[in-house]
Amino acid sequence: MAYHQPYDPFYVYQLHSHPHHLPPQLPLLADEPGAINTLFVSGLPNDVKAREIHNLFRRRHGFESCQLKYTGRGDQVVAFATFTSHRFALAAMNELNGVKFDPQTGSNLHIELARSNSRRKERPGSGPYVVIDNRNKEISKSQDDQSDEGDSDPDEVQEPGNSDSPKENDTTKSEADSEPDSKAPSANGHLEKASEGGSGARACSTLFIANLGPNCTEDELKQLLSRYPGFHILKIRARGGMPVAFADFEEIEQATDAMNHLQGNLLSSSDRGGMHIEYARSKMRKQ
DNA sequence: AGCACA
Secondary structure, three states: OOOOOOOOOOHHHHHEEEOOOOOOOOOOOOOOOOOEEEEEEEOOOOOOOOHHHHHHHHOOOEEEEEEEEOOEEEEEOOEEEEEEOOOHHHHHHHHHOOOOEEEOOEEEEEEEEEOHHHHHHHOOOOOOEEEEEOOOOOOOOOOOOOOOOOOOOOOOOOOOOOOOOOOOOOOOOOOOOOOOOOOOOOOOOOOOOOOOOOOOOOOOOOOEEOOOOOOOEEEEEHHHHHOOOEEEEEEEEEEOOOOEEEEEOOOOHHHHHHHHOOOOOOOOOOOOOOOOEEEOOOOOOOH
16 A cells, blocks of 8 residues: 655646546556545534644544635635545545534534645645634634644544654645535534434445446456455446445444545546445345 | 435
8 A cells, every 4th residue: 555645746736737537447546646635624613723623634544734724704714634645535534524523513524525635835844734814814824733742632642654744734725615504603522423413324334335437347346345354245236327336244343444445446447536435324134 | 416125
């Protein structure tokens, strides 16, 4: 598993001009050039801190940097989180989307892919997160914390290979302001997956897999899925249009793990981007 | 956005 991403600025700048029409037989492990590796986060309470955003994402695989942006529209706050690759961004999105960010007010995070990647200029000595404050039309950087340790997140342990590429920072406008929904005046809290009455689907040991190419075969998918512990059975349905698949696992945790790893993955039959994986609405019935 | 099998 190689996550080297070139830090060559020229490479980065060129990415935008590439649409994605890669031949479907390309190597699976490399993200397409130009793929979005930045997440857009809304639904934040307006008193959210950049540190909280950082703590939210720092443990995610492939995390690079994040920024909090006061949009200047009212008290609206949004955030961006950048990862080393598209698939890591998707995995993090998947894990955190719909999460109850503030139990006091019940505000749920809404996470989507950003419209464009964050560009980052290398700034030696700058922290792993940044604040962009458009409230007074002025831009300020903040690194209230020198290290990324000792924050308000007790259940976190520094894992090797996660947030240790703090070379990132930037003062950018990656433009992707979306609908805010956030009218939550409150303090911060602990994370809790929104289980019901919210936006997220409840966890299930069967996965629903969509955005498959028209020629996707059961074998192809089966081969991929069988690398994940607990995988049982795959079923493909074509239902008129594009095929979708259901993959059953022994345990919810195993399904979750496979989903998080495979989210956004390209198959050799993919022609419309990577797989989109969710928990199925109901468990596959025993046969 | 697209969720079947009983």
